[in-house]
Amino acid sequence: MQLSIIIVNYNVRFFLENCLRSVLKACSGLDAEIIVVDNASSDQSRSMMEADYSDIQYHYLASNLGFSKANNFGISKSKGKYILLLNPDTIVQENTFSSALDFMDRHDEAGGLGVHMIDGNGVFLPESKRGLPTPEAAFYKISGLSKLFPKSKKFGRYHQGFLDEKRTHEVEILSGAFMLMRSEVLEKIGGLDEDYFMYGEDIDLSYRIIQAGYKNYYFAGTSIIHYKGESTKKGSVNYVFVFYRAMVIFARKHFEKDSASLFSIIINVAIYFRATIALIRRLVGRYWQVILDFLTLYLAFLLSTRFYETYGSKDFSLEFVNWLLPIYAAIMSMAIEFSGANDKPGKGSNLFRSWLVAIVVVLAFYALIPESYRFSRAVLLIGSMVGLGIALFWRILREVFLSRSKKSPDYIPTRRLFVGELKGLNMAKKILNLTNHSSEFMAAVSPIEKLRTEGFLGTTNQLSKAVTEFRIEEVIVDSDTCTYQQVLDIINQSKMLDVKVKILNKDWMIGPNTVIKAHRFQAGNKLYHINLSSIKRLKRLSDVMISSLLLPITPILIFFVDNPGGFIKNWIQSTTGVISWVGYDIRGFDPELPPIKKGVIYSSIDTFWPKHEVESIFNNNVSYLLNHSTLLDFKLVFKNIHHLGNRGA
Incomplete structure (x- = not known):
């Protein structure tokens, strides 16, 4: 056998199928086998493989063994002269395997090969070619010098930015997203090092190929396309620790003791430096509106005290006033956040409602503090009104300048261009309509002239012109009609044309960080437009408030709940955030439901559903999400007091 392709999957069902569709086309004419090793996915990957790809070797593991062990398992099942490690969130062209194998056949000295990779937005991925992470190269990368001078032979060593990405080069390190090797080399060097759970194993393997x-x-x-981060989400604090600690393992294994010690020091400094930066970015990215509200309110309270001192003949020179003002601002900004003012889509009614809640909360706090610290309710009210005005102003500016910016994460394209045949166009329209992704404008072009249908603008030769003239924001490419080479060509153009690209596969569409599929039940299509972060936040608030109310009456409740011991356990776990008081009815649980914490009770806990009423139970779960509020959770909990000792839904 010529080629064995090993794909390790973990909870990326749609990206895996997207990958397999391209891999099967690329295997045409080759003596090749595909081996999928599944690290105990829970997202319907298994049912999809068993139903639609039964002719592909599929191994479902009992637990998540990590990237190295799972790949070694796949290698042990392979028979090919060449072994390809391929990520599930990739798309290959029809000629990818044949051209790569031809290069390897012509270069006997080649032990491993990587390829040119772009992400889903057409941006070249620098990890396509890398240098050895020596202490010096690691320092330049960590310090940011490699980013400032990417094409420098000195500073840009890690990603080898000085090497032309459009030309073939000998390099030191290959990417595990696409890593083609001779099986005889793998037998000689011993496969992937299983000390690495995730990250670093490709660097280790590449280096051992050179050593051999x-x-x-x-x-x-x-x-190829690599939807970077779909199979392993990056940018988190956890990623920083896992990745850089993998570098420490590499250094201890391959560098001399002195160099390894120096490398370990550099890496450990990097771990905490990068982790701090990652944490700050996540906090600012997630809570920048809260921070801005806090600053706005603090400024408003300061101005109000100065105004009241000047025109109201009041003296606010007391020391405690200076530290009470930021406390008031913090209380109000958090109350505004928890009340939903910053939820998407932004609505003026949300802001006014949240502001009223925040004023009530801060006045309640004012009433609870010692009277000697209550310096002025007028300052609070005037400052709140001024803060409301400023907050409304900057939110309007945000909507004007960011809502139509294609760089904004909240941006939703409405002007679309379809590439394919009429059948695919109708399917794309159906998916968009069912999932409430409306189109202000939608036109179509054919991949080649002979497939052109009446009403289509032209062929892909006119794609650039069509995008410009019709102000297209998103291109949808039908993978059944277009070749994967055409898909890559369009994605390569997308960066220059400033458009997003989605790929139509049968009855679903996929793009960077996005999967759109019409749900089997109509209610499921409403899930695309819920604000899950808002629901999770409000549920957490509800859980804490409910637990606080239940605590003083616990001695009485234990006589009413069905399982007192279970109630105590549930109270502890709900208070600490392990579970929630209210969750899904698992009798109608669907893997496509947004993830929320397991609940003690659910909205239809006393309703008997026949086994065949799966849709009704699912609809009930969707209804709970769509109508969720803190009040709803309170009603459900106090209506079902006797069930609060349940083992959990």
Whole structure:
């Protein structure tokens, strides 16, 4: 057998199928086998593979063994002369395997090969070609010098930015997203090091290929898409620790003791530096509106005290006033956040409602503090009104300048161009309509002239012109009609044309961080437009408030709940955030329901549903999400007091 393709999957069902569709086309004419190793996915990957890809070797593991062990398991089942490790969130062209194998056949010294990779927005991925992470190279990367001078032979060593991405080069390190190797080399060097759970194993393997006397090549003769981060989400604090600790394992294994010690020091400094930066970015990215509200309110309270001192003949020179003002601002800004003022889509009614809640909360706090610290209710009211005006003003500016910006994460395209045939166009329209992704304008072009249908603008030769003239924001490409080479060509153009690209596969569409599929039940299509972060936040608030109210009456409640011991356990777990008081009815649980914490009770807990009424139970779960409020959770809990000792839904 010529080629064995090993794909390790973990909870990326749609990206996996997207990958397999391209891989099967690329295997045409080759003596190849595909081996999918599943690290105990829970997202319907298994049912999809068993139903639609039964001719592909599929191994479902009992637990998540990590990238290295799962790949080694796949390698142990392979028979090919060449072994390809391929990420599930990739798309290959029809000629990718044949051209890569041809290069390897012509270069006996080649032990491993990587290819030119772009992300889903057409941006070249620098990890396509990398250098050895020596202490010096690691320092330049960590310090940011490699980013400032990417094409420098000195500072840009890690990502080898000085090497032309459009030409083939000998390199040191290959990417595990696409890593083609001779099976004889793997037998010689011993496969992936299982000390690495995730990250770093490709660097280790690449280096051992070189140590065995072979060369690694970056091959520019073909290109693939890597939806970077879909199979392993990056940018989190956890990612920073896992990735850089993998670098420490590599250093201890391959560098001399002194170099390894220096490397470990650099990496450990990097871990905490990068983790701090990642944490700050996440906090600012997630709570920038809260921070801005706090600053706005603090400024408003300061101005109000100065105004009242000047025109109201009041003296606010007391020391405690200076530290009470930021406390008031903090209480109000958090109350505004929890009340939903910053939820998407932004609504003026949300802001006014949240502001009223915040004023009530801060006045309640004012009433509870010692009387000697209550310096002025007027300052609070005037400051709140001024803060409301400023907050309304900057939110209007945000909507004007960001809502139509294609760079904004909240931006939703409405002007679309379809590439394919009439059948695919009708399916794309159906998916968009069912999932409430409305189109202000939608036109179509054909991939080739002979497939052109009446009403289509032209072919892909006119794509650039059509995007410009019709102000297109999103291009949908039908993978059943277009070749994957055409898909990559369009995604390569997307960066220059400033459009998003989604790929139509049968009855669903996929793009960077996005999957759109019409749900089997009509109610499921409403899930695309719920604000899950808002629901989770309000549920957490509800849980804490409910637990607080239940605590003083616990001695009485234990005589009314069905399972007193279970109630105590549930109270502890709900208070600490392990579970929630209210959750889904698991009798109608669907893997496509947004993830929320397991609940003690659910809205239809006393309703008997026949086994065949799965849709009704699912609809009830969706209704709970759509109508969720803190009041709803309170009603459900106090209506079902006797069930609060349940083992959990």
